[in-house]
Amino acid sequence: xxxxxxxxxxxxxxxxxxxxxxxxxxxxxxxxxxxxxxxxxxxxxxxxxxxxxxxxxxxxxxxxxxxxxxxxxxxxxxxxxxxxxxxxxxxxxxxxxxxxxxxxxxxxxxxxxxxxxxxxxxxxxxxxx
Amino acid sequence: xxxxxxxxxxxxxxxxxxxxxxxxxxxxxxxxxxxxxxxxxxxxxxxxxxxxxxxxxxxxxxxxxxxxxxxxxxxxxxxxxxxxxxxxxxxxxxxxxxxxxxxxxxxxxxxxxxxxxxxxxxxxxxxxxxxxxxxxxxxxxxxxxxxxxxxxxxxxxxxxxxxxxxxxxxxxxxxxxxxxxxxxxxxxxxxxxxxxxxxxxxxxxxxxxxxxxxxxxxxxxxxxxxxxxxxxxxxxxxxxxxxxxxxxxxxxxxxxxxxxxxxxxxxxxxxxxxxxxxxxxxxxxxxxxxxxxxxxxxxxxxxxxxxxxxxxxxxxxxxxxxxxxxxxxxxxxxxxxxxxxxxxxxxxxxxxxxxxxxxxxxxxxxxxxxxxxxxxxxxxxxxxxxxxxxxxxxxxxxxxxx
Numbered sequence: 001x002x003x004x005x006x007x008x009x010x011x012x013x014x015x016x017x018x019x020x021x022x023x024x025x026x027x028x029x030x031x032x033x034x035x036x037x038x039x040x041x042x043x044x045x046x047x048x049x050x051x052x053x054x055x056x057x058x059x060x061x062x063x064x065x066x067x068x069x070x071x072x073x074x075x076x077x078x079x080x081x082x083x084x085x086x087x088x089x090x091x092x093x094x095x096x097x098x099x100x101x102x103x104x105x106x107x108x109x110x111x112x113x114x115x116x117x118x119x120x121x122x123x124x125x126x127x128x129x
Numbered sequence: 130x131x132x133x134x135x136x137x138x139x140x141x142x143x144x145x146x147x148x149x150x151x152x153x154x155x156x157x158x159x160x161x162x163x164x165x166x167x168x169x170x171x172x173x174x175x176x177x178x179x180x181x182x183x184x185x186x187x188x189x190x191x192x193x194x195x196x197x198x199x200x201x202x203x204x205x206x207x208x209x210x211x212x213x214x215x216x217x218x219x220x221x222x223x224x225x226x227x228x229x230x231x232x233x234x235x236x237x238x239x240x241x242x243x244x245x246x247x248x249x250x251x252x253x254x255x256x257x258x259x260x261x262x263x264x265x266x267x268x269x270x271x272x273x274x275x276x277x278x279x280x281x282x283x284x285x286x287x288x289x290x291x292x293x294x295x296x297x298x299x300x301x302x303x304x305x306x307x308x309x310x311x312x313x314x315x316x317x318x319x320x321x322x323x324x325x326x327x328x329x330x331x332x333x334x335x336x337x338x339x340x341x342x343x344x345x346x347x348x349x350x351x352x353x354x355x356x357x358x359x360x361x362x363x364x365x366x367x368x369x370x371x372x373x374x375x376x377x378x379x380x381x382x383x384x385x386x387x388x389x390x391x392x393x394x395x396x397x398x399x400x401x402x403x404x405x406x407x408x409x410x411x412x413x414x415x416x417x418x419x420x421x422x423x424x425x426x427x428x429x430x431x432x433x434x435x436x437x438x439x440x441x442x443x444x445x446x447x448x449x450x451x452x453x454x455x456x457x458x459x460x461x462x463x464x465x466x467x468x469x470x471x472x473x474x475x476x477x478x479x480x481x482x483x484x485x486x487x488x489x490x491x492x493x494x495x496x497x498x499x500x501x502x503x504x505x506x507x508x509x510x511x512x513x514x515x516x517x518x519x520x521x522x523x524x525x526x527x528x529x530x531x
Contacts, residue, residue: 004261004263005270006269006271006276006277007267007268007273008263008267008268008269009267009268028390028392030395031267031395031396032267032395033266038390038395039390057292057295058288058289058295058397059288059291060279060285060287060288060291060341060342060343061340062275062279062281062283062284062340062341063338063339063340063341064247064281064283064337064338064339064340065247065250065274065275065279065284066250066275066281068272069272069274069275070275071275073279075275075278075279075284076278077278077292077393077396077397082392083392084392084393084396084397085396086277086278086396086397087278088275088276088277088278096302096341101291101295102295112261112271112276115259115260115261116260117260119260119261121261121270123271123277124277125276
């Protein structure tokens with residue numbers, strides 16, 4: 001089955017992981033398409049893999065969101081070996097008893113479903129490790 | 130005219146914040162402008178520049194306002210800088226005077242926001258279509274909001290407070306709720322606040338959860354409102370009446386910063402570094418420090434945001450914000466009252482008006498004209514705003530010695 005990632009920095013395959021655009025001059029990491037480096041203004045980038053394990057350094061449990069967005073969900077920031085990643089915390093109940101600052105988490109993927117051409121979109125989040 | 134370093138607020142006005150169903154942005158902005166001009170004892174004929182802020186409108190608010198309050202042909206700058214829009218408009222007028230282009234200028238910020246609901250997030254009509262088609266700077270095949278973190282303001286600022294808790298500890302749901310309790314208590318003395326009811330800790334914590342740990346009463350109130358200020362060079366002020374000189378408020382520092390790049394700053398907005406930088410520059414410019422301040426009005430757009438700025442503005446040791454709040458210092462009876470207006474959580478947050486309304490509050494205290502909520506003997510105050518994305522405006526204001 002054909003698969004596409006939710007975002008282009010999610011690399012699918014046997015070992016799904018995230019990949020950043022790393023500035024070849026100063027090493028700053030970015031997830032989006034780049035025009036230049038925000039830190040040193042360089043214009044040369046290379047792909048670099050992000051570790052799949054990390055620590056939750058900030059989170060919120062969103063219970064009120066824009067129409068069409070399922071709530072509740074846990075949004076947070078995960079420190080993956082010095083690279084901060086924006087992600088949801090998944091595969092655990094979305095409440096303060098099950099989600100805590102400093103908890104160890106690991107990357108996990110899930111299906112967003114098929115489109116009309118039979119292609120599956122795959123998203124990611126972090127689950128308790 | 131020569132370039133002037135010496136800048137003063139001559140007149141300033143804010144409208145009642147709240148729901149104004151029969152007034153549009155132009156009505157509210159005009160009320161603020163006419164009030165500020167009357168407060169300063171001047172007219173549109175004296176103004177050399179108009180800087181006008183409005184974030185959510187259709188653009189061109191400055192010219193629309195001129196058509197109601199006076200078309201004199203002066204340059205208009207329409208300003209949009211997120212929640213720092215009002216402060217940016219004020220600073221635009223200040224820069225024009227500093228540059229020697231004029232000796233008096235007007236800044237206004239106005240917003241119609243009552244009933245706007247949740248800000249940030251969603252937005253893209255792109256619902257999950259039938260073909261996964263990558264688009265945008267992340268090549269997303271579906272809306273990332275809600276799937277890869279949250280764009281909603283209560284959720285973003287919740288994480289900012291929680292991040293502080295992760296670094297330094299002690300930042301619990303109850304602590305954030307107690308910050309909100311303080312601001313709601315302060316609002317009971319402010320007749321211009323959108324909401325002026327005291328709330329108990331239990332009411333705040335038991336209110337509808339929006340984005341943990343921010344409940345509804347810990348979020349800034351979307352409302353309508355406007356504020357305007359007349360600024361004048363020191364040289365010109367000294368030609369005006371003794372009464373105008375006595376009531377004028379000195380702008381000891383007017384600073385605007387943005388984020389310097391840091392790891393993670395494009396992941397979760399970093400409201401800390403640019404605030405620290407703005408505060409450092411402002412204290413240096415004003416020739417003082419946090420110990421000189423008698424009151425502070427800052428950007429408590431959410432209870433989780435107020436906490437981090439105790440630290441960012443240097444009111445406590447690094448990492449000491451929880452302890453500083455728990456000391457009671459920031460209540461109106463404490464050592465350094467913070468948000469005696471009730472803050473954005475109760476006074477309300479008509480976005481573009483906020484940056485000037487914060488300054489209005491400080492000016493009222495420095496002029497000893499603040500009635501029931503007067504902080505006795507106030508001589509120096511600081512006003513701070515954060516526009517996410519980010520911009521930080523810091524103004525330090527001093528009582529007139531003229």
